[in-house]
Amino acid sequence: MNKDVKNAEENRTNKKEISRRSFLLGSTALAATAGVLAATAIPGVAKAAELGYKVNYEKGKPGQWSMLKPEADYGGINVNYVNNNKEWLGSTQIVGEISKFRQYDGGFNRALRNELGPKAKYGILRFDFRRYPLATGTATVQNNLVTLCEGKPAQDKLPIPDPEKMSMNIKDVAYFLNADEVGIGLTPEFAPWETMVTDKPGMIAGKPYEEVCKPNVVSAATHPYTICVSVDKHLETFLGSTGYDGIANSQSNRATMMLSGIVTSIAAYIRALGYEAVASHQGKEYVIIPPVAIASGLGEQPRVPQGVAHPRLGFRHMIACVSTNLPLAPDKPIEFGAKDFCRVCKKCAQTCPAQAISYDDDEIVHNGYKRWDFNLDACIHFRAENEEGVCCAQCMKVCPWNSKEDSWFHKAGIAIGSTGRTSSNLLVKIDDMFGYGTEVIPRFKWWLDWPELYKIKIPTNN
């Protein structure tokens, strides 16, 4: 190993410098200082002290994950805690300046502006409206919770526990609200959108950028912590699905229905404590989800760059988040061998109906960081224009990390697969031998089909 590579490796894993415990303590001190500064800067705090509010709580054990889940559940895999610094975000290498994105330039927004053709535009416009009735139903909650993402914090700040205990409390709240996983991270500077689309109908109607977008209210400076919450997209439904049939979009909408309720509630809870909090979910996202999820220790960036692979759930989950200035003790990003596994597996690339996923062994530099190449336009085209169903989740369905029920042999397989290239190769071969991922199991196909509705109707005056 040459010196540069060794230095980069040490910088990434930081093995010789900081343990998880000392990192937590350091973060706690930093967060406490930030909390004190924030508290003294906001009017009304003195009034809260005058009112004599007290908080009663029991401290957990040092390093405890939460009260409800004392240990983080990584599915039996040994996880390394790695860095969130200028050179590494978890196992993702940062090689230059990462410029912030405008939400306006996102794939679906470009499709809605007709830049990918009328079929893509009208395919997306009707995603949640009558192309599949259940998608309409499941999208209702997130669409109606959009107005509750932001809000003003209570004037009188309540006293709160130390940041480590407060983090445990936030995690317990998330589990109490039915989250499958939760993590807290430092908000990367490049994660919040630079500007947000605030007038979607206007954008679709062709109004210029300046009229339909506004600067983002969330930034790493104003909201230094991100609470990321994840909900499983339902294994049995994946097992019964082709991956891109009628239910595909409803799977995302179902997870977002739950997530939008969870993150909106957590944000409102934090505001009731007297701190700033903004909820982001599929209905209204203030931040780009993968970087904040990686920063929160929810996983690594897999071959499909929109996903975040969790050790236990793979990337078969949706993530939403809360950006806040509530003093918290952030978790560290994690590494468990997903990059090594994705390097050799390529099952998602082989089965992608749009052939949007790269077969390359090595990552490329994209906007200042390393990831596998990805043809976003091809992906959006297929998801928008698919007439065998609505949208697509084939990559999630076939991923060997994703397509399994909870059992001892899948845990053993993943533990073996996370240990290096040779074992990853072995795991992929065993996965293929047993037919996992690509099978469609009829008894789990519980949903109804209206194939005529999947056909995209383009208005004649378009």
Place this chain on the structure above:
Amino acid sequence: MGIFLVFLAGALFVAGIIYIMLPKAKSGKKWLTVINWVLYVVFFLDFWTGVSFIYLNAGYSHAKAVSVAIFVFMGSAVVLGLILARFLGFLGGKSKVKGVSLSE
């Protein structure tokens, strides 16, 4: 069902141990005794790993996984079982009771 299978596995494991320790299954040769015990443990682990794998996969209707597991785990268990049976004197061994002529 799972609990019953665990109970059955335990009962059969004990039964196998008792059988191998019976005087009629003893060969008198140390190396053969060691092979018998090693084969028994490997056979037992292979067979019950297979049963567990098939049971759990059948629960989720993983048809290919079940059929491959039957072939791999049960196939190897049958081979190991036959070798063990031969070593324990079940198969192919000479009868210890000499024939008695009925005409005498």
